[in-house]
Amino acid sequence: MKLKSVRTKLLIFFLLVGLVPLIGGGVLNVTRARQNLQEEISNKLTLFAEAKEGQIFAYLDSLESRTVDFSSDGFIRDSLKEIVKKSSTQAVGDLNEHLRNNKQVLDSTLAGISVVDLKGKVVASTSDEEMGKNESNDKYFIKGQKGVFTVELTDHAHFGLVTSIIVSAPLTDKASGELLGVLVNFFKTDKLSAVLSGELQKEGGAISSDPDRIETLEVYLVGPDKEMIVHPSSSGKETAHTTGMKVDTLPVQVCFNNNKETAAIYSNYGQKEVIGASMCLPNKGWVLLVEVPTKDAFASITRSEFEQAGLGALLIIVVILTAVLFAAGLVGPIKILHEATEVIARGNLGYRVEIKTGDEIEQLGNAFNEMAGKLQESYAGLEEKVREKTKDLVVKIEDLGKANKSRAATERAMLNILEDARELEEELANEKTGVEKKVVERTRELAEEQARLVASIKGLSLGFMLTDNQNKIILTNPAVSRIFGFGDQKWTIADIEKLLAPGFDFLASCAKCKAEKKTVDVRDIVLGPNFLRIFLAPVVMTHDHEEVIGMVILVEDITEAKILERSRDEFFSIASHELRTPLTAIKGNTSMILDYFADQLKDRQMKEMIDDVHESSIRLIEIVNDFLDTSRLELGKMQFEKGILNLSQLIPNVIKQYQVTSSRKKLYIHFEDQEKQPPVVGDQDRFRQVLINLIGNGLKFTKEGGVTVTLKNMGKFIKVLVSDTGMGIPKDNQKLLFRKFQQAESNIFTRDTTRGTGLGLYISKLMVDGMGGSVQLESSVVGKGTTFSFTLPVATDADIADFAAGPAMNTNKSDVDTGGVKK
Amino acid sequence: MAKILIVEDDPLMSRMYQKIFTFEGYEVEMAADGQEGLDKTRIGKPTLILLDIMMPKMNGLQVLEKLKADVQTKAIPVVMLTNLAGQQDAETALAKGAVKYIVKSEYEPKQVANMVKEILAGYTRDEVPKVG
Numbered sequence: 001m002k003l004k005s006v007r008t009k010l011l012i013f014f015l016l017v018g019l020v021p022l023i024g025g026g027v028l029n030v031t032r033a034r035q036n037l038q039e040e041i042s043n044k045l046t047l048f049a050e051a052k053e054g055q056i057f058a059y060l061d062s063l064e065s066r067t068v069d070f071s072s073d074g075f076i077r078d079s080l081k082e083i084v085k086k087s088s089t090q091a092v093g094d095l096n097e098h099l100r101n102n103k104q105v106l107d108s109t110l111a112g113i114s115v116v117d118l119k120g121k122v123v124a125s126t127s128d129e130e131m132g133k134n135e136s137n138d139k140y141f142i143k144g145q146k147g148v149f150t151v152e153l154t155d156h157a158h159f160g161l162v163t164s165i166i167v168s169a170p171l172t173d174k175a176s177g178e179l180l181g182v183l184v185n186f187f188k189t190d191k192l193s194a195v196l197s198g199e200l201q202k203e204g205g206a207i208s209s210d211p212d213r214i215e216t217l218e219v220y221l222v223g224p225d226k227e228m229i230v231h232p233s234s235s236g237k238e239t240a241h242t243t244g245m246k247v248d249t250l251p252v253q254v255c256f257n258n259n260k261e262t263a264a265i266y267s268n269y270g271q272k273e274v275i276g277a278s279m280c281l282p283n284k285g286w287v288l289l290v291e292v293p294t295k296d297a298f299a300s301i302t303r304s305e306f307e308q309a310g311l312g313a314l315l316i317i318v319v320i321l322t323a324v325l326f327a328a329g330l331v332g333p334i335k336i337l338h339e340a341t342e343v344i345a346r347g348n349l350g351y352r353v354e355i356k357t358g359d360e361i362e363q364l365g366n367a368f369n370e371m372a373g374k375l376q377e378s379y380a381g382l383e384e385k386v387r388e389k390t391k392d393l394v395v396k397i398e399d400l401g402k403a404n405k406s407r408a409a410t411e412r413a414m415l416n417i418l419e420d421a422r423e424l425e426e427e428l429a430n431e432k433t434g435v436e437k438k439v440v441e442r443t444r445e446l447a448e449e450q451a452r453l454v455a456s457i458k459g460l461s462l463g464f465m466l467t468d469n470q471n472k473i474i475l476t477n478p479a480v481s482r483i484f485g486f487g488d489q490k491w492t493i494a495d496i497e498k499l500l501a502p503g504f505d506f507l508a509s510c511a512k513c514k515a516e517k518k519t520v521d522v523r524d525i526v527l528g529p530n531f532l533r534i535f536l537a538p539v540v541m542t543h544d545h546e547e548v549i550g551m552v553i554l555v556e557d558i559t560e561a562k563i564l565e566r567s568r569d570e571f572f573s574i575a576s577h578e579l580r581t582p583l584t585a586i587k588g589n590t591s592m593i594l595d596y597f598a599d600q601l602k603d604r605q606m607k608e609m610i611d612d613v614h615e616s617s618i619r620l621i622e623i624v625n626d627f628l629d630t631s632r633l634e635l636g637k638m639q640f641e642k643g644i645l646n647l648s649q650l651i652p653n654v655i656k657q658y659q660v661t662s663s664r665k666k667l668y669i670h671f672e673d674q675e676k677q678p679p680v681v682g683d684q685d686r687f688r689q690v691l692i693n694l695i696g697n698g699l700k701f702t703k704e705g706g707v708t709v710t711l712k713n714m715g716k717f718i719k720v721l722v723s724d725t726g727m728g729i730p731k732d733n734q735k736l737l738f739r740k741f742q743q744a745e746s747n748i749f750t751r752d753t754t755r756g757t758g759l760g761l762y763i764s765k766l767m768v769d770g771m772g773g774s775v776q777l778e779s780s781v782v783g784k785g786t787t788f789s790f791t792l793p794v795a796t797d798a799d800i801a802d803f804a805a806g807p808a809m810n811t812n813k814s815d816v817d818t819g820g821v822k823k
Numbered sequence: 824m825a826k827i828l829i830v831e832d833d834p835l836m837s838r839m840y841q842k843i844f845t846f847e848g849y850e851v852e853m854a855a856d857g858q859e860g861l862d863k864t865r866i867g868k869p870t871l872i873l874l875d876i877m878m879p880k881m882n883g884l885q886v887l888e889k890l891k892a893d894v895q896t897k898a899i900p901v902v903m904l905t906n907l908a909g910q911q912d913a914e915t916a917l918a919k920g921a922v923k924y925i926v927k928s929e930y931e932p933k934q935v936a937n938m939v940k941e942i943l944a945g946y947t948r949d950e951v952p953k954v955g
Contacts, residue, residue: 576906577877577906577907580906580927580928581833581835581836581906581927581928582835583928584836584839584906584927584928585835585836585839587928587931588839588840588843588927588931588932589839589842591931591932591933592839592842592843592846592932592933595846595933596842596846621928621929624928625928639911
């Protein structure tokens with residue numbers, strides 16, 4: 001049970017916290033105190049012992065001085081001399097009397113006085129009993145002969161004393177100083193005892209000893225035999241000691257063994273634990289002991305210890321009580337909460353706790369209540385949901401039941417289908433064999449076809465290549481090897497590409513062909529000294545979508561054709577140039593003669609001849625130009641520069657050039673420009689050439705009247721109409737009009753050679769065709785006139801935009817005056 | 824009167840044009856090839872140059888380039904006088920800085936002279952168009 005452990009924990013904790021320091025401190029304290037006290041007591045005892053020692057010495061000194069004093073007594077000396085020398089009994093008696101009456105009375109502690117002769121016999125004494133005793137073996141006799149000697153006597157009695165202090169001194173002859181004997185004083189130990197106990201000093205008026213001195217203090221002397229010599233006992237008290245008892249204790253041992261003083265705790269003669277200090281008196285072989293029973297010495301400490309212990313016990317009780325109370329205080333609410341959780345766990349979600357401790361535990365209690373509240377809510381909510389879900393489930397189960405039934409039906413149907421499927425399989429198998437047979441047949445047919453095709457291809461003089469989509473050769477013929485000079489080596493498309501690069505990017509053209517699915521025809525490919533024409537066609541398969549599966553590549557060696565063409569081109573350009581120069585010279589010179597030397601041509605015939613030469617040269621130039629144009633047009637070498645032409649502007653320019661000719665022939669040329677017409681697309685120079693041709697023809701075949709030019713908008717085209725009031729063209733000849741060299745006469749000899757080469761209309765037709773229009777004879781009536789027309793396409797917005805920056809209605813074209821007449 | 828330099832290798836042609844410009848009152852200088860034309864231009868500083876294209880050693884277009892590259896000569900108007908009738912050739916020449924391109928065979932000498940007169944009249948007023 002957790003609760004107990006909390007209390008226990010608290011208990012332990014409190015105890016530890018409260019008591020350990022206290023107790024620890026207390027114990028320490030007490031121990032320290034005890035130690036200190038012991039020290040103090042030891043010190044005090046030692047001091048006391050020292051003091052006592054001093055006192056003892058002083059006392060002994062007094063005894064000794066007494067003895068010395070006695071020993072110097074003349075009467076005693078003389079007496080002794082008498083006794084020794086004369087053995088005078090009288091002397092003895094006198095001496096005894098003297099001793100008794102004069103000497104012994106001086107000191108109350110003097111138990112007796114003896115005078116001993118050199119043999120050791122007691123010759124005089126204060127006590128008759130002592131007379132005649134043999135003292136020869138006694139130390140005090142032996143030592144006393146030499147000087148004053150003090151010793152304790154415990155082993156035999158003198159003068160009825162069990163214990164006495166003997167002080168002896170030598171007796172010498174007054175006169176000679178000769179040793180006569182020894183004087184021995186026997187002192188009672190009473191005074192020594194009193195010294196030890198302090199009474200002597202008190203009696204003597206000495207300052208009383210230490211007022212703190214505890215009553216149980218024992219001060220005594222131990223002799224060299226480890227026997228107690230003197231021990232003052234407090235009056236009235238029971239004594240546990242007797243003089244002469246053995247005192248073989250620690251300090252005694254230490255003094256005799258090491259000659260050292262002791263201050264310690266040990267067992268005394270009576271086996272009682274005492275704290276004591278010792279003083280060694282080595283001269284005498286005595287040990288002074290000062291002892292206090294530890295019980296008494298540490299009584300105060302002991303008492304204090306008891307008090308502490310009592311206090312400690314009290315504290316423990318208090319602490320325990322506090323701990324228990326505290327624990328109860330803590331544990332109480334925890335218990336409440338614990339119970340509450342159990343209640344709630346059992347299902348009573350409405351249970352709430354009430355904790356009013358005013359601390360975190362109260363907060364915990366409140367939180368617990370909140371949680372319980374929330375739990376209750378959500379539980380209630382959950383219950384709802386569960387109810388709903390259960391309803392759904394029931395419905396679903398019903399549906400499932402229904403579905404199950406239909407599934408069973410489906411199963412049955414499926415079984416039927418399987419049966420049918422099996423039947424189908426059989427049929428299919430049969431079909432398959434049939435189809436296979438057909439396939440075999442067809443394959444053979446195809447193989448035959450292929451064989452024929454391949455043979456045809458191989459026989460071509462054109463190079464033939466059939467590639468797949470990856471530019472790999474599927475089929476080719478020997479002509480390719482021949483054209484590219486591969487010989488017997490194996491080659492690939494890559495080899496061809498290498499040969500043709502960098503002048504011609506073969507692979508790029510292949511790619512373009514495949515990508516755009518269009519044929520690519522490239523002439524003028526250079527391979528060394530040869531020219532090649534390469535024609536690429538894509539192989540498109542329209543299976544379900546258009547797919548390029550490869551290419552057909554044809555290669556033609558057009559070197560010869562090219563050479564031919566070039567030589568023809570050269571021929572034409574050179575020829576035309578070469579022909580023109582002398583013709584120009586003829587025309588120019590004759591013209592200049594006519595212009596500048598007219599006065600020298602006064603002869604009409606000469607003038608006419610020069611005129612004829614001039615005119616011939618002009619005609620020849622025309623012929624040359626016609627031939628050149630024709631060949632260029634036929635070969636497709638004429639370039640048409642497409643521009644935007646504003647016919648209303650251009651046509652008057654052309655007409656202007658003819659004004660001279662026409663006015664000479666007294667013919668008019670009119671341009672009827674009624675509506676504004678849109679611009680057209682065409683080559684400006686060629687347009688002028690065509691118009692010139694038509695107007696020229698018009699003027700040529702007209703005797704009276706003139707030529708009229710009009711425009712007509714045909715929607716997509718503008719039609720230029722040139723009408724003359726000339727002789728007209730007979731119907732039969734009309735079909736031959738645009739033919740080469742044909743004039744409007746069918747017979748080759750029936751030609752008007754003065755009227756040009758007959759190439760004009762042919763050239764015009766080719767030109768207009770080249771500009772995207774058409775030329776035709778509109779109408780012709782013999783005797784009335786002829787109308788020719790040609791069309792040019794209207795410029796679209798796109799065209800205008802294209803040529804926006806173009807030369808179109810350009811004025812710099814006038815810088816290039818290639819002539820108003822045909823080029 | 825203005826000086827015309829005619830650069831033409833064909834004597835038939837050079838004699839003809841020499842006559843017409845002389846008749847028209849110009850001072851006429853002749854050069855029979857490109858190099859002579861360049862030299863005479865530098866020395867004589869003609870007012871206008873008539874330049875044939877087809878010439879040996881250095882053709883007219885090359886001469887034109889050199890004339891227009893030389894700061895001393897580039898301001899002099901150059902008229903191409905040739906029998907080459909290609910549009911391309913004309914554009915090339917004009918692009919190189921010629922002010923006009925005349926095809927000999929199409930014009931009477933007098934017409935050529937008139938054109939030159941027009942050009943000279945025009946360029947006394949205006950700047951010679953820069954090489955495009």
